[in-house]
Amino acid sequence: QQQVKQSPQSLIVQKGGISIINCAYENTAFDYFPWYQQFPGKGPALLIAIRPDVSEKKEGRFTISFNKSAKQFSLHIMDSQPGDSATYFCAGGSLEDLIFGKGTKLSVKP
Amino acid sequence: DGGITQSPKYLFRKEGQNVTLSCEQNLNHDAMYWYRQDPGQGLRLIYYSQIVNDFQKGDIAEGYSVSREKKESFPLTVTSAQKNPTAFYLCASSPQGRNYGYTFGSGTRLTVV
Numbered sequence: 001q002q003q004v005k006q007s008p009q010s011l012i013v014q015k016g017g018i019s020i021i022n023c024a025y026e027n028t029a030f031d032y033f034p035w036y037q038q039f040p041g042k043g044p045a046l047l048i049a050i051r052p053d054v055s056e057k058k059e060g061r062f063t064i065s066f067n068k069s070a071k072q073f074s075l076h077i078m079d080s081q082p083g084d085s086a087t088y089f090c091a092g093g094s095l096e097d098l099i100f101g102k103g104t105k106l107s108v109k110p
Numbered sequence: 111d112g113g114i115t116q117s118p119k120y121l122f123r124k125e126g127q128n129v130t131l132s133c134e135q136n137l138n139h140d141a142m143y144w145y146r147q148d149p150g151q152g153l154r155l156i157y158y159s160q161i162v163n164d165f166q167k168g169d170i171a172e173g174y175s176v177s178r179e180k181k182e183s184f185p186l187t188v189t190s191a192q193k194n195p196t197a198f199y200l201c202a203s204s205p206q207g208r209n210y211g212y213t214f215g216s217g218t219r220l221t222v223v
Contacts, residue, residue: 043216089153093210095207098209100153
């Protein structure tokens with residue numbers, strides 16, 4: 001049973017465009033929602049994370065939008081760059097669980 | 111520099127052999143995890159350990175074994191009972207609970223030859 005649903009599976013964006021990746025969760029016990037970025041052959045690295053007491057968090061070109069009532073959150077990458085090409089994973093976490101989405105492969109075309 | 115070290119980066123195994131993947135952390139994290147990554151399947155939890163000398167099975171533990179004799183180390187053995195071991199294996203650690211974020215290692219790619 002998948003508890004964090006991530007979409008799309010893959011995404012192609014032109015340089016300078018906005019990349020948007022969406023996630024939906026089921027477990028209302030989740031109180032931590034991180035996004036990880038993974039380059040080929042490397043381990044995932046924490047990109048940005050949010051707690052459910054805020055609706056938005058911005059770090060540079062990366063923004064998480066969080067909708068607690070809809071149990072949805074999304075990652076927006078502004079002014080996407082070829083160096084952003086990677087696989088992105090969302091996750092939902094509680095003390096007992098950290099459940100990952102299946103990942104989105106982002107390709108930013110020059 | 112604090113972090114997680116996985117070794118080796120690449121590993122080749124003959125069918126019927128057991129192999130052990132190393133994972134060492136110097137972050138003073140209590141919890142450690144092993145994940146398997148296959149194309150299009152995301153990250154699947156194999157085993158995790160929240161304290162020394164204790165560990166629990168994850169979603170796909172069959173054919174794998176672990177030990178946690180030291181806080182810093184959490185080796186994974188891929189046994190001959192694992193029928194499809196070719197994959198990318200990731201070790202991670204977290205300070206306490208699963209909602210404080212993970213630090214991942216750089217992974218070990220295991221190939222059965």
